[in-house]
Amino acid sequence: MQLSRRDLLRLGIATGAASVLPGGWRSSRASDLASSPATRPFVLELLPGRGIPPIARPVAPFATRPDPADCVNVDGTTAFHVHGPRAVPAGTEFFIVHERPVEHLFSPDLPPSLLWGYDGSIPGPTFIARSGTPQLVRFVNDLPERDSVGIGEPITAIHRHGGFQAAEDDGYPLDTFCTGQSRDYFFPNRPDAGLLQNEHSTNWYHDHAIDITAQNVYRGLAGFYPYRNRIDTGNENDPPPALGLPSGDFDVPVLIQDRRFNRDGFLVYDSFDHNGFLGDKFCVNGLIQPFLRVARRKYRFRILNGSNARVYQLSLSNGQPFVAIASDSHLFEHPVTVKSFVLGPAERLEVVVDFKDARLGDRIFLVNRLEQTDGRKPGNLVSPGTPLLELVVDRDAADPSRVPDTLLPVTEGPRELLPRVRVQRRFKFERTNGAWAINGEFFDENRINARPRVGEPEIWVFESGGGWVHPVHVHLAEGFVLSRDGKAPPALERGRKDTLLVGASFASEVRILIKFEEFLGRFAFHCHNIEHEDMRMMGQFEVVP
Amino acid sequence: MSRVRLRHAVGLLWLPALLAGGGSVGGSETALPPAPPVAVAVGPPERVEQIREEHLPNVLLWTHEGRAVRFYDDLVKGRTVAINFMYADCQRACPVATHNLTLAQQSLGARAGEVSFLSISLEPERDTPEALREYARMHGAGPGMTFLTGRREDIERLRRALGAYDPDPTIDADRSQHAGLVILGNEPAGRWKAISALAKPVRIRQAIERTLLPPSRWPVGEAVVAEAPYELRESVERVDLSALPRMDR
Numbered sequence: 029m030q031l032s033r034r035d036l037l038r039l040g041i042a043t044g045a046a047s048v049l050p051g052g053w054r055s056s057r058a059s060d061l062a063s064s065p066a067t068r069p070f071v072l073e074l075l076p077g078r079g080i081p082p083i084a085r086p087v088a089p090f091a092t093r094p095d096p097a098d099c100v101n102v103d104g105t106t107a108f109h110v111h112g113p114r115a116v117p118a119g120t121e122f123f124i125v126h127e128r129p130v131e132h133l134f135s136p137d138l139p140p141s142l143l144w145g146y147d148g149s150i151p152g153p154t155f156i157a158r159s160g161t162p163q164l165v166r167f168v169n170d171l172p173e174r175d176s177v178g179i180g181e182p183i184t185a186i187h188r189h190g191g192f193q194a195a196e197d198d199g200y201p202l203d204t205f206c207t208g209q210s211r212d213y214f215f216p217n218r219p220d221a222g223l224l225q226n227e228h229s230t231n232w233y234h235d236h237a238i239d240i241t242a243q244n245v246y247r248g249l250a251g252f253y254p255y256r257n258r259i260d261t262g263n264e265n266d267p268p269p270a271l272g273l274p275s276g277d278f279d280v281p282v283l284i285q286d287r288r289f290n291r292d293g294f295l296v297y298d299s300f301d302h303n304g305f306l307g308d309k310f311c312v313n314g315l316i317q318p319f320l321r322v323a324r325r326k327y328r329f330r331i332l333n334g335s336n337a338r339v340y341q342l343s344l345s346n347g348q349p350f351v352a353i354a355s356d357s358h359l360f361e362h363p364v365t366v367k368s369f370v371l372g373p374a375e376r377l378e379v380v381v382d383f384k385d386a387r388l389g390d391r392i393f394l395v396n397r398l399e400q401t402d403g404r405k406p407g408n409l410v411s412p413g414t415p416l417l418e419l420v421v422d423r424d425a426a427d428p429s430r431v432p433d434t435l436l437p438v439t440e441g442p443r444e445l446l447p448r449v450r451v452q453r454r455f456k457f458e459r460t461n462g463a464w465a466i467n468g469e470f471f472d473e474n475r476i477n478a479r480p481r482v483g484e485p486e487i488w489v490f491e492s493g494g495g496w497v498h499p500v501h502v503h504l505a506e507g508f509v510l511s512r513d514g515k516a517p518p519a520l521e522r523g524r525k526d527t528l529l530v531g532a533s534f535a536s537e538v539r540i541l542i543k544f545e546e547f548l549g550r551f552a553f554h555c556h557n558i559e560h561e562d563m564r565m566m567g568q569f570e571v572v573p
Numbered sequence: 574m575s576r577v578r579l580r581h582a583v584g585l586l587w588l589p590a591l592l593a594g595g596g597s598v599g600g601s602e603t604a605l606p607p608a609p610p611v612a613v614a615v616g617p618p619e620r621v622e623q624i625r626e627e628h629l630p631n632v633l634l635w636t637h638e639g640r641a642v643r644f645y646d647d648l649v650k651g652r653t654v655a656i657n658f659m660y661a662d663c664q665r666a667c668p669v670a671t672h673n674l675t676l677a678q679q680s681l682g683a684r685a686g687e688v689s690f691l692s693i694s695l696e697p698e699r700d701t702p703e704a705l706r707e708y709a710r711m712h713g714a715g716p717g718m719t720f721l722t723g724r725r726e727d728i729e730r731l732r733r734a735l736g737a738y739d740p741d742p743t744i745d746a747d748r749s750q751h752a753g754l755v756i757l758g759n760e761p762a763g764r765w766k767a768i769s770a771l772a773k774p775v776r777i778r779q780a781i782e783r784t785l786l787p788p789s790r791w792p793v794g795e796a797v798v799a800e801a802p803y804e805l806r807e808s809v810e811r812v813d814l815s816a817l818p819r820m821d822r
Binding site for chain 1: 619620621623624627628666734735736737739740741744749750751752753754756763765766767768769770771772773776779780782783791795797798799801802803804805806807808809810811812813814816817818819820
């Protein structure tokens with residue numbers, strides 16, 4: 029499909045230096061912050077090393093260090109879990125990552141902004157976990173103690189979101205390390221309870237320091253952490269039982285984030301937006317509205333909403349459907365074909381798009397049609413919406429990849445687990461006199477909200493009233509969605525979920541079935557509107573024997 | 574006193590009496606932020622300056638002692654502040670918030686003098702300085718805790734600039750909804766945060782200390798966590814499978 033200039037204008041894509049904001053697209057807060065300066069869309073290309081993050085490479089094994097215990101959090105606490113040097117299994121891969129400042133160009137129309145990146149990369153380097161191969165990652169905090177930008181604090185914790193790892197390696201929000209310190213994280217990279225159905229697909233890693241996560245993630249501390257296993261091998265040429273999903277250059281991470289810039293073109297953040305900060309510029313992998321050259325074949329896109337508070341509804345401008353293959357951390361049992369999908373903060377959806385019917389020169393856009401003007405909830409679907417990414421079909425390529433009808437069979441689902449449920453818990457996420465609470469209370473370092481027994485399935489009920497939407501995230505395990513307002517979940521939620529939109533039009537009550545395996549101790553669950561999370565819309569559960 | 578623009582006082586019946594009674598107005602005459610500088614590449618913005626421009630309007634207020642003050646120049650500039658919104662007639666959240674803030678202030682001990690507690694009325698027509706003086710007396714508020722009133726439009730401007738509003742206009746119109754937040758700021762350090770004023774006073778006091786002090790002087794260790802007691806707050810209910818739709822699987 030070749031878009032005419034009229035089509036482009038209809039999509040709000042003015043050429044030249046004019047504003048790219050389509051008519052009616054309002055800034056996030058009507059009251060104060062000015063709109064970001066104009067930027068031209070589709071000028072920067074997603075390329076390896078710029079937009080396509082580098083793959084993290086293992087280093088020679090090193091002696092692990094004890095976790096620092098003396099890093100003082102913004103809320104005054106120090107580490108809760110402190111582990112001595114690790115003895116790791118033979119075959120463990122070792123990595124060292126430095127958190128450091130980096131001059132980052134969001135757009136050629138803006139000056140570089142001083143961000144914080146893992147290894148100075150925006151997004152951070154992509155870690156590939158291979159099932160059965162543990163990894164030991166040392167994160168070193170090389171962030172400056174004095175910082176003129178004033179977004180974030182040089183106090184960090186690493187959470188591998190969706191990951192199955194011990195409490196001391198989970199980025200528990202008090203377990204931080206400060207400038208000049210490091211913390212070693214051990215990731216076992218095995219499925220929960222050893223079940224094939226629990227093999228992971230796309231995790232991501234990001235900052236999780238108490239009180240300051242929103243600003244640290246906004247400043248750049250986020251990256252992908254996909255898995256490979258015996259069916260999802262990372263090589264489309266592998267014969268069955270490998271699935272043969274598109275791989276290599278045709279397996280593309282897509283991190284969607286909104287950002288805001290001041291009149292001089294530098295990244296800004298608003299510490300006084302207590303509802304959830306919204307940007308008015310849309311980035312894919314750190315670049316404002318970039319483009320990607322694609323071949324006439326199948327692609328796997330791992331789409332992650334890494335925004336602080338914005339919800340998106342994504343579709344393709346040519347009306348082509350997506351073949352969804354995974355939600356959050358796990359492949360679906362069967363592919364699901366959809367024309368569009370909603371993605372809340374921290375949610376992932378993996379889709380396969382086949383460009384075989386496109387013509388060379390076609391320009392297809394990944395479009396967000398969901399308007400959102402404050403952190404409360406998204407508004408209406410607008411037309412034509414905002415293009416986030418331009419896909420330029422520019423060549424032919426062989427396509428040995430496949431999308432089998434059965435991806436990852438579920439052997440232990442609601443049918444098997446529901447008869448074993450003995451505990452049901454209810455968590456109400458609510459706005460309480462201008463602040464954010466769970467069951468009427470704010471996160472307290474010394475309060476436990478649940479003590480689930482290891483290996484015993486439970487029903488957790490999440491509620492949100494008052495017109496607010498909360499992306500609820502539970503650490504350690506992914507759940508099966510049982511119901512939304514008493515009804516069966518939509519097709520895209522019949523896999524596993526670690527983050528769920530609750531509230532407003534997304535159902536005021538959501539029930540999930542969840543089971544925590546192997547790892548005991550304290551883990552967090554919280555709203556992933558990160559401003560809400562930092563304002564203590566967080567609880568903790570303690571897995572007990 | 575002649576520097577105060579009297580036209581601003583229209584609609585506030587108690588204001589002329591105050592003006593006649595004297596008082597001081599510090600700082601600049603105009604509450605408007607300065608004109609934006611010429612757009613040149615100036616490097617990352619100075620955060621403190623940006624926050625002052627966008628979030629700390631220099632509006633004219635009156636204290637419960639009847640003193641005229643400028644919000645930025647006289648109350649916030651160079652200070653560590655704990656700001657909340659309240660009104661004397663509020664029955665639910667305000668008394669609790671004021672009580673918690675009073676306890677937090679008292680528990681600051683020797684450091685109490687380094688923090689200004691600013692409670693701004695959401696009902697300025699009703700909350701005259703005299704009414705606020707009575708409210709302060711009733712709640713045992715001591716030095717360092719200032720109750721403020723002013724022109725409604727100035728207070729609205731302040732409330733929005735500090736983020737104490739609800740995006741839903743219906744809820745926003747309900748004043749009691751704004752009484753739960755305390756906004757903490759160390760103005761010279763550019764360090765601002767907000768927590769619930771309905772949190773435990775000990776947690777509010779700890780958050781204030783972390784706003785006031787540089788990180789190297791923050792209280793540390795398990796003692797900080799354990800200063801509030803360990804709580805197990807499970808919300809278990811009867812398992813109700815009948816509430817679930819039929820599962821395909």
